[in-house]
Each structure stands twice: as C-alpha cells, then as structure tokens.
Amino acid sequence: xxxxxxxxxxxxxxxxxxxxxxxxxxxxxxxxxxxxxxxxxxxxxxxxxxxxxxxxxxxxxxxxxxxxxxxxxxxxxxxxxxxxxxxxxxxxxxxxxxxxxxxxxxxxxxxxxxxxxxxxxxxxxxxxxxxxxxxxxxxxxxxxxxxxxxxxxxxxxxxxxxxxxxxxxxxxxxxxxxxxxxxxxxxxxxxxxxxxxxxxxxxxxxxxxxxxxxxxxxxxxxxxxxxxxxxxxxxxxxxxxxxxxxxxxxxxxxxxxxxxxxxxxxxxxxxxxxxxxxxxxxxxxxxxxxxxxxxxxxxxxxxxxxxxxxxxxxxxxxxxxxxxxxxxxxxxxxxxxxxxxxxxxxxxxxxxxxxxxxxxxxxxxxxxxxxxxxxxxxxxxxxxxxxxxxxxxxxxxxxxxxxxxxxxxxxxxxxxxxxxxxxxxxxxxxxxxxxxxxxxxxxxxxxxxxxxxxxxxxxxxxxxxxxxxxxxxxxxxxxxxxxxxxxxxxxxxxxxxxxxxxxxxxxxxxxxxxxxxxxxxxxxxxxxxxxxxxxxxxxxxxxxxxxxxxxxxxxxxxxxxxxxxxxxxxxxxxxx
Numbered sequence: 001x002x003x004x005x006x007x008x009x010x011x012x013x014x015x016x017x018x019x020x021x022x023x024x025x026x027x028x029x030x031x032x033x034x035x036x037x038x039x040x041x042x043x044x045x046x047x048x049x050x051x052x053x054x055x056x057x058x059x060x061x062x063x064x065x066x067x068x069x070x071x072x073x074x075x076x077x078x079x080x081x082x083x084x085x086x087x088x089x090x091x092x093x094x095x096x097x098x099x100x101x102x103x104x105x106x107x108x109x110x111x112x113x114x115x116x117x118x119x120x121x122x123x124x125x126x127x128x129x130x131x132x133x134x135x136x137x138x139x140x141x142x143x144x145x146x147x148x149x150x151x152x153x154x155x156x157x158x159x160x161x162x163x164x165x166x167x168x169x170x171x172x173x174x175x176x177x178x179x180x181x182x183x184x185x186x187x188x189x190x191x192x193x194x195x196x197x198x199x200x201x202x203x204x205x206x207x208x209x210x211x212x213x214x215x216x217x218x219x220x221x222x223x224x225x226x227x228x229x230x231x232x233x234x235x236x237x238x239x240x241x242x243x244x245x246x247x248x249x250x251x252x253x254x255x256x257x258x259x260x261x262x263x264x265x266x267x268x269x270x271x272x273x274x275x276x277x278x279x280x281x282x283x284x285x286x287x288x289x290x291x292x293x294x295x296x297x298x299x300x301x302x303x304x305x306x307x308x309x310x311x312x313x314x315x316x317x318x319x320x321x322x323x324x325x326x327x328x329x330x331x332x333x334x335x336x337x338x339x340x341x342x343x344x345x346x347x348x349x350x351x352x353x354x355x356x357x358x359x360x361x362x363x364x365x366x367x368x369x370x371x372x373x374x375x376x377x378x379x380x381x382x383x384x385x386x387x388x389x390x391x392x393x394x395x396x397x398x399x400x401x402x403x404x405x406x407x408x409x410x411x412x413x414x415x416x417x418x419x420x421x422x423x424x425x426x427x428x429x430x431x432x433x434x435x436x437x438x439x440x441x442x443x444x445x446x447x448x449x450x451x452x453x454x455x456x457x458x459x460x461x462x463x464x465x466x467x468x469x470x471x472x473x474x475x476x477x478x479x480x481x482x483x484x485x486x487x488x489x490x491x492x493x494x495x496x497x498x499x500x501x502x503x504x505x506x507x508x509x510x511x512x513x514x515x516x517x518x519x520x521x522x523x524x525x526x527x528x529x530x531x532x533x534x535x536x537x538x539x540x541x542x543x544x545x546x547x548x549x550x551x552x553x554x555x556x557x558x559x560x561x562x563x564x565x566x567x568x569x570x571x572x573x574x575x576x
Contacts, residue, residue, distance in 0.1 A: 089121070092121065092122065092125060093125055096112070096115060096122070096125040096126055096129065097129075099111050099112055099115060100112050100126075100129035103129075104133075109130065112126050112129060112130060113126070113130065116130065127158075127161060128161055131158055131161035131162055132161065132162070132163050132164065133163065133164040133165075133166070134162055134164070134165050134166070135166040135168070136165075136166065136167050136168070136170065137167075137168040137169050137170075138169075139170065142167075142170060142173075142177070145181065146177060146180060146181065149180060149181060149184040149185070150180065150184075155184050159184040159185050159186070160185075160186065160187055162185040162187070162188065163187055163188060163189050163190070164188070164189060164190040164191075164192075165181070165185065165188060165190070165191050165192070166192040166194070167192065167193050167194070167196050168192075168194040168195060168196070169194070169195050169196075170195075170196045170197070171195075171196075171197055172197050172199070173196060173197060173198050173199065174199045175198075175199045175200070175201060175202060175205075178198055178199075178229075179209065182209050182211070183209055186212070186213075187213050188211060188213060188214050189213050189214060189215050189216065190214070190215065190216040190217075190218075191214065191216070191217050191218070191233065192216075192218040192220075193218065193219045193220070193222055193225065194218075194220045194221055194222070195220075195221045195222055196222050196225060197222065197224050197225050197226075198225055198226065198229040198230075199226075199229075200226050200228045200229065201228060201229060201232060208232060208236055209232075209236060210236050211233060211236050211237040211240075212238070212239070213239060214233070214237040214239060214240055215237075215239055215240060215241050215242060216240075216241075216242040216244075217230075217233060217234065217237070217240060217242070217243055217244070218242075218243075218244040218269075219244070219245050219246070219248055220244065220245075220246040220247050220248075221246065221247035221248075222247065222248055223247060223248055223249045224249070225248060227250060227254050227257075230258065231257060231258065231261065234258055234261040234262055235261050237262075238264070239264065240262050240264065240265065241262075241264050241265055241266045241267065241299075242265070242266065242267040242269075243258065243259070243262055243265055243267070243268055243269070244267075244268075244269035244304075245258070245269070245270060245271075245284075246269065246270070246271045246306070246307070247271070250284055251284060252284045252285070252286045252288055252289050252310070253288075254284065255270070255284040255285070255289050255292075256288060256289055256292040259289075259292055259293050259296055259297055260292060260296045262296075262297060263296060263297065264299060265296075265297040265299065265300060266299050266300060266301045266302065267300070267301065267302035267303075267304075268293060268297070268300060268302070268303055268304070269302075269304035269306075270284065270285050270289075270304065270305060270306060270307040270308065271284075271285070271304075271306035271307025271308075271333075284307060285305060285307045285308035285309070285310060285311050286308075286310040286311055286312075286315060287310075287311060287312055287314050287315030287318075288315075289311075289315070290308075290311055290315035290316065290318055290319040291315065291318055291319075293319065294318060294319050294322035294323060295322070298322070298323075298326065299326060300323055300326060300327060301326055301327060301328045301329065302327075302328065302329040302330075303319075303323070303327060303329070303330055303331070304329075304331040305330070305331060305332055305333070305335070306331065306333040306334060307334070308332075308333075308334065308335055308338075309334050309335075309336050309337070310337065311335065311337060311338060312337045312338065313337075313338055313339055313341075313342040316335070316338045316342050316343075316345070317342055317345055320345040320346065320348060320349065321345075321348065323349070324348045324349055324350060325350055325351065326351070327349050327351065327352060328351050328352060328353045328354065329352075329353065329354040329381075330346060330349065330352060330354070330355055330356070331354075331355075331356040331358070331383075332346075332356060332357055332358070332360065333356070333358040333359050333360075333385075334358075334359045334360070335360050336360075336361075339362075340362060340363070340364055340367050343360070343363070343367060344367060344370060344371065346371060346375070347370070347371055347374040347375050349375070351378075352375055352378060352379065353378065353379060353380045353381065354379070354380065354381035354382075355371075355375075355379055355381070355382055355383075356382075356383040356384075356385070357383070357384055357385070357387055358383065358384075358385035358386060358387070358410070359385065359386050359387070360387055361387070361388065363387040363388065363389065364388075364389075365389050365390055365392040365393045368384075368389055368392075368393035368396060368397075369392060369393060369396040372393075372396040372397055372399070372400040372401060373396065373400055376396070376397070376399075376400030376401040376402075376404075377400060377401070377402050377403060378403065379401055379403065379404055380403060380404060380405050380406070381404070381405070381406045381408075382397065382401060382404060382406070382407055382408070383407075383408040383409075383410070384408070384409050384410070384412065385408070385409075385410035385411055386410060386411040386412075387412070388414060389412065389414065390414045390415065390416070391415075391416065391417055391420050394409075394416065394420045394421055395420050397421070397427075398420060398421055398424075398425040398426060398427060399426055400426070401426070401427055402426050402427065402428070402429075403429055404427045404429065404430055405429050405430060405431045405432065406430075406431065406432040406434075407421070407427070407430060407432070407433055407434070408432075408434045408435075408436075409434070409435045409436070409438060410434075410435075410436045410437060410438075411436065411437045411438070412438050413438075413439060413440065414440065415440040415442065416438055416440055416441050416442070417442060417443040418441055418442065418443040418445070418521065418525060419443040419444075419445055419505075420443075421433075422445050422505065422506050422507070422525075422529075423445055423505045423506075423507075424505070424507065425507045425508060426507075427507070427508055428507060428508055429508070430508040430510065431508075431509075431510060431511045431512065432510065432511065432512040432513075433510055433512070433513050433514070434512070434513075434514040435514065435515055435516075435518055435521075436514070436516045436517055436518075437516065437517040437518070438517075438518050439517070439518070439519060439520065440520060441518045441520055441521045442520050442521075442522070443522070443525070444522045444524055444525050445505045445506060445525050445528055445529075446505050446528065447505065447506055447528040447529075447531060447532040506528070506529065506532045506533075509532075509533050509534065509535045509536075510529070510533040510535070510536055511533075511535050511536060511537050511538070512536070512537065512538045512539075513529060513530075513533065513536060513538070513539050513540070514539075514540040514541075515540075515541050515542070515543060516540065516541070516542040516543070517542060517543060518543055519543050519544055521543070523544075523546065523547055523550065526541070526546070526550060527549060527550050527553065530550065530553055530554070530557075530561075531553065536561055537561065537562065538561070538562050538563075539554070539561055539562070539563045539564070540563075540564045540565075541563075541564070541565050541566070542565075542566040542567075543566075543567070544567070545567050546565060551565075
C-alpha cells in the first residue's frame, strides 16, 4: 500500500498483514454472496445495483468495517464501508486469493468466475487464478484454448498467466496444435498428459520449444504416446525436477534416456498408480534403470518404485546405497524379484521419512520388525498394503515408530487385533489413522471419557436406523459436548473410580480417522475413538450400520466434525 500524508505507513509488515487478514476475513463471505448473485453473462454484465449493495450490507459489513477502523487502524487506511470498489488492492488480492484457495480445494470455480464479473479490477485479479491451471478433457475445450492463444490481442496476456496444463482423454493432438499451446505459454511449470497422444515432431522442424521454467512432467495411461515428444520436453527443460511415467509402453532403454536428460531430478514416479496398462511400465524398471537413475540423478529425494517388477537384488541394492544420504520418501510396490534380505537395505537410508510396502507377497513379519527396530523412530508416514503380516508387525510399529504422524493399513486379510495399534502405543504424535478392507479387524479398547451416566445420555432407541448419512458437518449441535478430560469423566461416571485415566487405553489424539470395509470392527471401539479424540476433524466410515449412540455423538459434537458415513449392502459395487 502506498503511503501519503493522510495515511501514514504501517510500522511493521506483521502489523500490516494482520490488518489485511482482519479486513479480508470480514469481507470474504459477503463478497462470495454478491458474486453468486451476479449472472454469468460475460463482459456485458451490469455493475452492482443499489439492491445488491443492500444485500452486501445485510451481513453487517458497514458496522464491522467501522469498528475495525476505529479500534485497530483509524489513521492507517481510509475505507468507504459501503462499497467494495473502494477496497485497496492489497485487501482485494487477499480476498480473491482466499476464494481461489477454496475453489481449488473443492474443484469448483463458480465463485471465482463470478467474482471476475464485478468490475475490471476484480476481473484482472480473478483471471490470474483462473488461468493459472488449465485442465482440458474435451476436444471443444482444447479448440477454444487454441483460439485464444492464436488471437493476436489475447495470446500474450492470457498465455503468460498459464502455469499448469493438464490434458486428459485427447486421443490425438497434432504437432501444430500442441506446439502452439506450449509456445504461447512460456511460463509453464507443470505439464500433465493422461490418455493423450502427441504427434511426433516432423523431421524438417528445426526450431524447438524451450521450457525454461518447467519443473513437473507427468505422462499416465498413454500407451500409444510416442517417446520423441516426451524426450524433447525433457531435453529442453533444464529445471525439470519431477518426472512421473505410468501406463506407457516405454522400454527400460527409453526410461534410461529420459532420466539421463534430467540431472536435477528430485522425484521419480515409475508406474505411480495401478492401471490396466501398468504392466507395460513394469518392465521398464529393471537393474539398468536403477543404475542409470543412481548415476544421473544423485539428488533424488522421492522414489515411487511401483513399476519395478523386473528389478532384482543387484539393481535395488545399488540404488539404495547410492541414494542413502538423499532419499526421504520411498514407495515399494510389486517388487516380485527382490528378496527379503535386499529389502532390508531400506534401513541404510539415513533421511527416510515416508515408507510404503505394497503388494509384496513374500514380505515377512520378521522383515517389518527389523525395519521398524532400525529406522522406525525416523518415520513420519507408513503404509502397509496387501502384504501377509500379522500382529507381530503392528506391535513393532506401535513400539518403535515414536514420531509417526500418519499410519495407513490396507487389505491385510490376516487376523488383526486393533488393540496392538491403539493400546499402550508409543505413537504419541499420530494424527491420521486409515484402515481399509481389513476383514478380520477385531478387538475392543476402553476410554474413560465415554463413561456418561445413563440419566444424562439420550435414549438410543429414539433414533431410528438411517441407511445412509452423507455429511453431518453442516448440522448445528444441540448439546454441548464434554471436554475430553479425566475430571469430566469422573464427575459423570456412575461407577466409583479412583483414577478414570487408568481406564483410558488410547494414547494419542487423531485429527483424521477412516474405517472402510472393516466389517468386524467393534462399534464400541469406534465410539470410544470418536469420544476420546477431541481434535478429530474428519471421520469416514463405510461398512455396517452405525448405532444411534455414535450418530447422536456426531450430531452433538463440538467443535464440529466433518463426517461421511456409508452403509455397504449387497447392491453396493464391489461388495463381497
């Protein structure tokens, strides 16, 4: 904000940011309401009328801004409380930034688009976010983008705004089209191609595109996409540091060429997700690829090695030794030809923070125990998926992973006692617990915070069974939930107890909890977890019907908890 005689400058940046945050928070809600009241009719949309101004002030905006002006910064900024057009650029930018953040999170950009119709200044700020990431999945949308980028007046203005391009389901893109898009967007930092085909560069073409700012390249489920355009992009991108290839028909030699052109690569994803065409990528991750990756890309910090079906002990050991000082995130899936002894070499990674073992049929409990003993204390994220392990492994995880914040357990068909994860656990920092498709998840845990007298608890029979509850976050609670403290539990417990804390077996506070497809999990355990974790913000449950006690707790809980509850029936897709 520019200073003048009437409006002296703020002493510190911190105070100035506090002012902007305060005003933006007050104005964001009525601005979004105003934007929704304006029809999306394009450039001919009329300016805000008097009636809309009254709607704007119906939120109490005038009084709030006047109060802020008098109490916090009476001489710093001169706001006309009854007009959004008098807001300084800094505050307007902060508001639009927050709306754009919410739009990206939800995936719907109607609010941001409507804000662009308010006036020229709001249009300018909104366009920066609207054009930042362009996602194209239809031929007509791709043609519209080409029309804008080929327009002599618009191409420079809008082309420079585009930073991320995502193309999906475009079965054919000829050279002139994709060359025009990439040339007219010189500030690209990310390109994503999903189920796309790029025509090869004609031999007579000598001028190539330079991607000076490109940092991320993703090619997925494109088995017919030729290698030549992808090689050109890698070759002309000196700052490329993230490469993801999945579901393509590239050979191991092709993958070696790609990584050789990316000396600054810090993240490699080979077959980064399961797909029908992933088996094609699986043969590209052999021992030669491992050696090339270790030699040409010494700065690797993330390695998603899903497509390493053909990698053997020699290549895996070489890769682990070469990246022992840099690798922080390692995902191992479908490592069919790597022995248990070689998998133990993950323990030489000094800075490893995230580890995933998935679809490794020969993995043993002893290997998991040994890994947890050696590097469990340095892990922040652990995922165990579809591997033949039992309680011994989970006891080791609970004992040695003292800094773990996120634990994911998927498709563990062997019998699993949930007490081995929750009771007397050393994972005091655990915030996210996700358990999917564990059919034999059993065991019950107790929590003293669930001891509520029958006289104060609601009649559970008064709440009829509901086959499906989607989202309870919007419902206003009617009862004040009790704080999760031993004092409250003691006061309400109808049973004499010298120390209610002794009955609480759960040793951490979660912020995110998921149970999906775990039919045998005890509903008492679910209720005790919900009642114990007072910091819980997200709860997802899919399985058997929840009883009235749990559903009543979700409705009455404060602070509000966003819950998604689904009942699986024989008609549910994938139900077994």
